[in-house]
Amino acid sequence: MNRRKFIAGGAMLAGGATVAQVALARLPELVTMDKVATQPPFPPPSGRPYNPVVTLNGWSLPWRMNGGVKEFHLVAEPVVRELAPGMKANLWGYNGQSPGPTIEVVEGDRVRMFVTNRLPEHTTIHWHGQRLSNGMDGVGGLTQPQIPPGKTWVYEFVARRAGTFMYHPHADEMLQMAMGMMGSWVTHPNDARFMPVDRDFVFLLNSYDIEPGSRTPKVSTMLDFNLFNFNSRVFPGIDSLVVRTKDRVRIRVGNLTMTNHPIHLHGHEFEVTGTDGGWIPRAARWPEVTVDIGVGQMRAIEFDATEPGDWALHCHKSHHTMNAMGHGVPTMIGVDQRDLAATFSSLIPEYMAMGGSGMADMGAMEMPLPDNTLPMMSGQGPFGAIEMGGMFTTLKVRDDLGRHDYKDPGWYRQPPGTRAIEFTGDLPEPSRAKRGA
Amino acid sequence: MNRRKFIAGGAMLAGGATVAQVALARLPELVTMDKVATQPPFPPPSGRPYNPVVTLNGWSLPWRMNGGVKEFHLVAEPVVRELAPGMKANLWGYNGQSPGPTIEVVEGDRVRMFVTNRLPEHTTIHWHGQRLSNGMDGVGGLTQPQIPPGKTWVYEFVARRAGTFMYHPHADEMLQMAMGMMGSWVTHPNDARFMPVDRDFVFLLNSYDIEPGSRTPKVSTMLDFNLFNFNSRVFPGIDSLVVRTKDRVRIRVGNLTMTNHPIHLHGHEFEVTGTDGGWIPRAARWPEVTVDIGVGQMRAIEFDATEPGDWALHCHKSHHTMNAMGHGVPTMIGVDQRDLAATFSSLIPEYMAMGGSGMADMGAMEMPLPDNTLPMMSGQGPFGAIEMGGMFTTLKVRDDLGRHDYKDPGWYRQPPGTRAIEFTGDLPEPSRAKRGA
């Protein structure tokens, strides 16, 4: 057992609490993750009980109890993250992955965060949304010195408020977030009966600009990102969210990109029930099918999963459900139509004759791609190519799952008579009636 | 009369309903529109009554009643749409126009949508926001096979929830929406007394990137669009919204562009009363003069039109009220000021001497333009050039209109003494008092 000296500043925390004297502290074990799959919920091995969340293509960090304090050890470090099968990215993250592990604590817990910097430059961690002493806020230069490479710093505060939070650097911030440094934080309520749900998911929205054939994000991109991610994964690399029919479902989503992401759920209406600022009283909620999440915001949405099936869950900006190769392709429709001098009535048949045929073939075709590059549109569903990428996955609602069954059940088997079908008769040109005033 | 065989899958719909056996169905008549003007509201010729909406520069699709089912026929096809007088675009749409016709049904109606694909590539239709069987959701590859060119498919579901919806492809989605494929859907409440209004408008926000001199949108543009539309029309091609003084007015707006559009109304405050997820309880509403509509969101706003006049209604992003030629013009102000070494006190008069004179002349001048290209700023109002384009129109509030009068009443006649006026005395330099601590 390594035991190290840990010289705490002592004295009083704002709010009356005391920084513990940890004279002979040893650093908590450094737990890392080498998988990209969604890990099963992590029931608390010590401390007070709670209903753990499921981090989409992520995991929760174990802790150590030390004199009543929950001690976590985050290490900021370069990582290699598979964004989807066929593409790995050189990112910066925490404990082996980007995003870092989810931190789960209980309202009122005293928390001690050991942060080791294994990056080539200094960093800090800001505990976005938390109420804490100014000196624990993690803004480099303003509330603390930067954490130099090779050093470990210690933050300590009481998780005063239940809710959904994030953590990320407040040091060389544009670059470090563009490289993937971020993680989710859930503070569970003191009373487990407060706003209970059957399924509780969390993930972050992030975006990268990685040139086809390359591995490392361009860090000064402000607008032209080409890979839009749920928790540093793009479709078809994003796991499905698996729930039982009639489950009460919560999905907590935070945005650390450079633009709004309107997250759209098919087949169900939901309400935003919480933000990183707190829970929203029932009377103030709006029914929605698309929640527009601003940068630096967390939104918890809730709904009853009443409709069995495979329901798309995606960003509604259509470019954000495409992968990198979709950006910069030339327009293939109507290239030579600039000088077109046809009349209105003759234009349509001519147009079809000379126009291109759209890009749908790209969802199925075997276009040669640079190494380490995803096709623009990909993913195979039960009925062929899904023609998506980026911020797209499915909510799978099923009758026959167990309470703790998070395993992908495969594609939905549509009951007979419930699916759109082809009209199979002969199909001459129908009469064409014109309206208009 | 053509009668075709229509082989339905039979059996049970989720929710207990049955897909009707339509053994000898014929395809409903294909009704198309060749006008770009706002069509008068379409009172229901059959089925249950409702108060029809007015689609801005659009129309509502007639249906056929067939054994208690409302049957509509949408045909996806290339269209030529006049965006404003002087500019036509090669788009993809439905039934002769882009956007497609508005679908109007009543809460509880069973609806059968025949969708014929006359595009050069496959497509589907997703019924955005509707509660329906998973197999009717229209996500190509995921919930159904794609609809190949030349084929007709049939969707059937009950319109379970009153509100405002959209329809658009979920197949080669980025390209097909960039080409204009979309339409509005209004499900009227079962009880016509629910949230009644005097005027009820609906339109979609869409954007195109069409190079000056060209006709066809560039389909891979993510950010640099140059034509921002209300229902595939730009100012001065957008009709006015005509209402009577004191009318309760609802405007339903959906966003299928790639960015937020903050829609701003002059002279009145409004509330958002509904989304594509449902109606918003009165206690949860916020007073607004600008509603920021996220992509893939519908917003119904309501207000009492108490103030007579011509009130601007526009996107508040100033580039979105400019047409294509406004993008890429060089800065003409202060071009040679880089080496300016004047002191603060002498800078202002010098600056005026050498600076450019702004771009306002462009609203009035006769700049030579490429064919099929709109000027950056245009439109003539009662007091000269309005200097706008794109997402701009007027709400015309008048005392002397009939309940069903939607015809443009011309410009507002301002009562004497109610208008800003010129100060007509001599105007020497007034004394200039400086403040500052």
Add this chain to the structure above:
Amino acid sequence: MNRRKFIAGGAMLAGGATVAQVALARLPELVTMDKVATQPPFPPPSGRPYNPVVTLNGWSLPWRMNGGVKEFHLVAEPVVRELAPGMKANLWGYNGQSPGPTIEVVEGDRVRMFVTNRLPEHTTIHWHGQRLSNGMDGVGGLTQPQIPPGKTWVYEFVARRAGTFMYHPHADEMLQMAMGMMGSWVTHPNDARFMPVDRDFVFLLNSYDIEPGSRTPKVSTMLDFNLFNFNSRVFPGIDSLVVRTKDRVRIRVGNLTMTNHPIHLHGHEFEVTGTDGGWIPRAARWPEVTVDIGVGQMRAIEFDATEPGDWALHCHKSHHTMNAMGHGVPTMIGVDQRDLAATFSSLIPEYMAMGGSGMADMGAMEMPLPDNTLPMMSGQGPFGAIEMGGMFTTLKVRDDLGRHDYKDPGWYRQPPGTRAIEFTGDLPEPSRAKRGA
């Protein structure tokens, strides 16, 4: 004393009020500002009492009472604005600065605005959010003729509704707002007991695109702005917001840029209590730590400043807290990694060996810069370089201030034991436990 003839149109205003006959009016004194520092609140020297606001890096315009009417004189003119020490910009503004002065009136006040145009092109002023006669709405061409250079026009209306508003041109709008023409307007409530606060701040969000080494904004930029401002100031040129511990604080922010700005406050939750459309009932408010402000929207946020310290207040889009030199820098991390063929397990150490070291050095280093250009990251805090720019400042919460003390109190002195600290023992590689299912 100059006395000028002012020929008013006479007669009746919509709503029953009368435009005053001002037969022998003289133009109100033209008051200008030559400081960029936040001016102390301006207690009303005449008219009804109110609790004045503090305009961040701005000021409030004095008025003249004339027969019960509050008369203000705004002059639109080219100005030179220091964006931060070391950089001045050639802008267009009002009364010596951009933004123009804040207008403060009381609900029910009759207001007469004299607007003199000293720009090289025509202009108007639109009183964003106000209820007024259509002819006072300030939309050039639509509700009035343009105001030519050299002329003065007069607007008159009753401030019918308490709240937060803006003013800006509705003439050559894209260019004139890109040049900085805008100002805040606060209509105080008739009853000073309505929603009282201890501190009341107001400012606008604006953005410029000024090439390094240049002084004048590029006026046709739609997306790629490089200077993101609070009231035409960028960090470290933005003053702090100074409040007392336990003060009820209101911050009113309006957005006149081209994109959403998610304004994030550290250490406190807040509620949006008002928009430019009105005040939000308590039951409809959401708890937040980040408010996403759409373009053309005003948001008043309120909170109790319970936590002493220096709390960051900033836009959460990380590029918006960088100055101009941060845009366009090449990616220095992993430039030569394209051909990297290492296996997963060996990649991480290799990556660190060859990768760049981030950009944090730029916060401290003395990089040679073009004249009149700010470094990408700058600002010195109590613990070193803050590494920020653009839309970033601090809320300084202190125990020992007077009610009317707005002077910057310097950096927060953190009580012992309340700050993150270094772990000072020896630090061997901790054991690395791997998880994963």
